[in-house]
Amino acid sequence: MIAESGHYALVLALALALIQSIVPLIGARLRDAALMNVARSTALAQLLFVGASFVALVTLHVNSDFSVANVYENSHSMKPLLYKITGVWGNHEGSMLLWVSILALFGGLVAAFGNNLPLSLRAHVLAVQAWIASAFYLFILITSNPFLRIVNPPIEGRDLNPVLQDIGLAVHPPMLYLGYVGFSISFSFAIAALMEGRIDAAWARWVRPWTLVAWIFLTLGIAMGSYWAYYELGWGGWWFWDPVENASLMPWLAGTALLHSALVMEKRNALKVWTILLSILTFSLSLLGTFLVRSGVITSVHAFATDPTRGVFILLILCLFIGGSLSLFAGRATSLKQGGLFAPISREGALVLNNLLLTVACAVVLFGTLYPLAMEVMADFKMSVGAPFYNLTFVPLFALLLIAVPFGPMLAWKRGDLLGVTQRLLAAGVAGLVAVAIVWGWTSGGATLAPLAIGLGIFVIAGSITDIVERTGLIRLPFATAMHRARGLPRSAWGTAFAHAGLGVALIGIVCETTWNSEYIATMKQNDVAHVAGYDLKLDGLFSRQGPNFREMIAEFNVSRDGETISVMSPSKRSFTTRGSSTTEAALLTRGASQLYISLGDATAEGAIAVRIYHKPLVLMIWWGPVLMAFGGVLSLSDRRLRVGAPKPARARQRLQPAE
Amino acid sequence: MTLWFVFALMTVAAIFAVLWPLGRGARMQEQGSEVVVYKDQLAEIERDLAAGLIAQPEAEAARVEISRRLLAAAGSEPASEPKSSLKWRRAAAVVALVGLPLVAIGVYMPLGSPLLRDFPLAQRERGAGSGMAQSLENLVVQVEQHLEKNPTDGRGWNVLAPVLERLGRFDDAVRAYRNSITYNGESAERRSDLGEAIAAAASGVVTAEAKTEFERAHALNADDPKANYFLGLAAEQDGRKDDAANIWRALLAKAPADAPWRPLVQSSLARVGGGGVTMPALSDETIAASKDMNEGDRNAMVRGMVERLATRLKQNGDDVEGWLRLVRAYLVMGDRDKAVGASGDARQAVANDAARLKQLNEGLKTLGLDG
DSSP: OHHHHHHHHHHHHHHHHHHHHHHHHHHHHHTBHHHHHHHHHHHHHHHHHHHHHHHHHHHHHHTTOTTBHHHHHHOOTTSOHHHHHHGGGSSHHHHHHHHHHHHHHHHHHHHHHGGGSOHHHHHHHHHHHHHHHHHHHHHHHHHOOTTOBOSSOOSSOOOOOGGGOSTHHHHHHHHHHHHHHHHHHHHHHHHHHHHHTOOOHHHHHHHHHHHHHHHHHHHHHHHHHHHHHHHHSSSOOSOOOOHHHHHHHHHHHHHHHHHHHHHHHHHHSOOHHHHHHHHHHHHHHHHHHHHHHHSSSSOSTTOOOOOHHHHHHHHHHHIIIIIHHHHHHHHHGGGSOOOOOOOSSSHHHHHHHHHHHHHHHHHHHHHHHHHHHHHHHHTOOOOOOOHHHHHHHHHHHHHHHHHHTTHHHHSOSSSOOHHHHHHHTHHHHHHHHHHHHHHHHHOOSSOTHHHHHHHHHHHHHHHHHHHHHHHHTTTTSOHHHHHHHHHHSOHHHHHHHHHHHHHHHHHHHHHHHHHHOEEEEEEEOTTOEEEETTEEEEEEEEEEEEOSSOEEEEEEEEEEETTEEEEEEOOEEEEETTTTEEEEEOEEEEETTEEEEEEEEEEOTTSOEEEEEEEETTTTHHHHHHHHHHHHHHHHHTOOSOOOOOOOOSSOOOSSOOOO | OHHHHHHHHHHHHHHHHHHHHHHSOOOOOOOOOHHHHHHHHHHHHHHHHHHTSSOHHHHHHHHHHHHHHHHHHHHHOOOOOOBOOHHHHHHHHHIIIIIHHHHHHHHHHHHOOTTOOOOOHHHHHTOGGGSOOOOHHHHHHHHHHHHHHOTTOHHHHHHHHHHHHHTTOHHHHHHHHHHHHHHHOOOHHHHHHHHHHHHHHTTTOOOHHHHHHHHHHHHHOTTOHHHHHHHHHHHHHTTOHHHHHHHHHHHHHHSOTTOTTHHHHHHHHHHHHSOSSSOOTTOHHHHHHGGGSOHHHHHHHHHHHHHHHHHHHHHOTTOHHHHHHHHHHHHHTTOHHHHHHHHHHHHHHTTTOHHHHHHHHHHHHHTTOOO
């Protein structure tokens, strides 16, 4: 009964979404408040039914009901409870159900908290949301139905892909989907504005917080995915420029650009049309990501099943929404009211530069992702675009962006003073140069550019600190006054500082890890000792153990430095009988921001085992950076004040900077 | 019945969600507007100025800008007199009352299985009394689960291995036989059973790995019939027909008169006894000769040979004669679908060679497959 009720709830959600996509639009045309309000109650009911459907699927997985094909194919009665639950979205059908559940959640949030929106805008936004929802409900019900049944239920399931049996699956997909799907809100707002033919101030007030929410989750989701790949795949890489990663990076780049342009729109009423275009592009890239990952165009751990009908269906959805929204944009954009004016050297100008660099970087990634696919389809020629391409294109663009980052927040709105800002950033610049000199003197080997890149990272961090120091007047004013000002400083200013500093932190981590990591690959016997980066790792022994649904072979290493024992590391290799496959569980030892990393290869007949040991200096900073960025985002989001960008008056040349 | 009741309740809830706002009067709703936003912004500037976050000149400039926008907004605010169009509301209500259940049932009925109840694990473990058939597969799963927890139970592996082989899960059978040898100790029978499973996994080809097992069995018991038979088969597949004949002759000489495998070995011997021809298997004479055997043995033999031929042709598809023999064998066995499939494969395999293709097509025509 649970299975069928869940199935029926999903069907009802589709029926409600169909009503929600049409009735409110008629209401908006007729200015009938009751018809427009249908959007609100149906959005909430939709959330209720999809939520029930999702809970039903989770229950089925927890109860190991193998009469449901999806449970049989992806679960196992011996699996730990956590993986029974996370296994719900560890497969194609379940993950699509999570996708629509999150979509319904965002729709429900707009319905519940959209009281301060003009009625017709809310009706339009929810109707557009319902279009997206209807398309995906149909996709799920027709091509990837998680509630299909087996008449004679087998007694045991086929188990989940062992690589996915990890805590990472509990966090990474929901985060990523909250990000991807969150951008549907700004998309719906953009389409609503185009359909109504006007963008009002309430529009601007709404888009930025929603974009910010999506951006925070996407940032954390990508970082989490990268860390997961780092420790689970067993060869210590954290970013491979593979199409699936690019599929999440592209919406992030476009979303970051959108976040900044929405800022200009919210505070200064400018860049409206561009923001609308970015909203459309960001969500389109999210859809493209879903298509790339789910259609089987790419084979990876994310492509659970390759089924051409699914690919064609998603491609259809993709064409419909991207093509439809872009032609609507082409037709209506010119009729929109343009916003305020500003000088090229100003906060607005800096944000435009940011947008320019981010969108070009995004285009580069898009090209690098699609070009090999296109070549494979059209010229039947297999190629891969990897790190060298991105090092030549993406990296310089980002270096340029990072140089500009500290300048942006310090420029005044409307018209700024570049020379003044440069003077005030002098200290940060000096800090960066000192860092370059120190790194150059201290290290040997590695790329020549590495010290420069570290200097750039320090410059970005110091720039963020300078900004806060300037705003609070920490040096100019008495300490107590400065503290008082710091408390009064808008939280969004703190958010900006943290997010920008996060960029610098991540950059330093990336550069250190790629330049100075050391690795040791060998076949080790008991009592062999490996020397890596000043650490001595002695193989104490190998033994096996029985897990709940796997057997594992564990190697124990005694880690010491200068004769002093630090810790014991025990990497393992797990073999899962049901799927007949195995995973490597790397052992990580964290020392400050650096990590020692051991993963096991195959054992030889003589009792020796292939071992890969890495020392990765400052590697954790790669993920601390995004966490800092997300924290900055949360701070900025918690700033519930109305946001006004006070322009710098043309006549007076004031030293004092606007706080915001 | 409860299920339909739940469905009905859910449908009513969904309909209610649409009808509820329609039923409410057209009273003025609180809603956001541009003017409100700008007024809030003006208030915000005063607050910032008071807190010392912005200076007087900037506050002044911002105030001027926002006031300008406020005026413009107040001028262009659409005169949104809320109207109510009863006609359309009624239409929406009808859609909710009729269309929604129709769509829901129309989509659900072809996809759902309302008659199937849930089968959670707990309920199933309460016993076979729940009406579920204890099929062979389920029993196997139970034995496998038991062995997963007690991998050293040699008797269990012994029981499981032949069942797995019969179910066609040859790779698992190989593993089970290996475990059986590990935990029960080795014997000629177990070694040759393992060899047979390895050969079965390789579609009847006695691979080097399988041959090693038969040789071990042979070393343990030189008279083990299965080991001898397969060693002969290995020799035949290697093209050493005389060796094969010798092995089988020796086997038959020692065999008891009523051994069930006698006819199989005899026919094998007959197959290699002819010698000379490139691929003696499946000549019409052999198939005719096999008619003397009992039904089961004959089928097994013929099928085994056909499979070997098919495997060989998959590796080397140039042999037109071989393809024709395979197609003829399928036709004799009454498996017309496979015959058609094999002729398709054959055409693909020799498609690049016009002469061979012609030969193949003519041959197929004589077999009556090409119309």
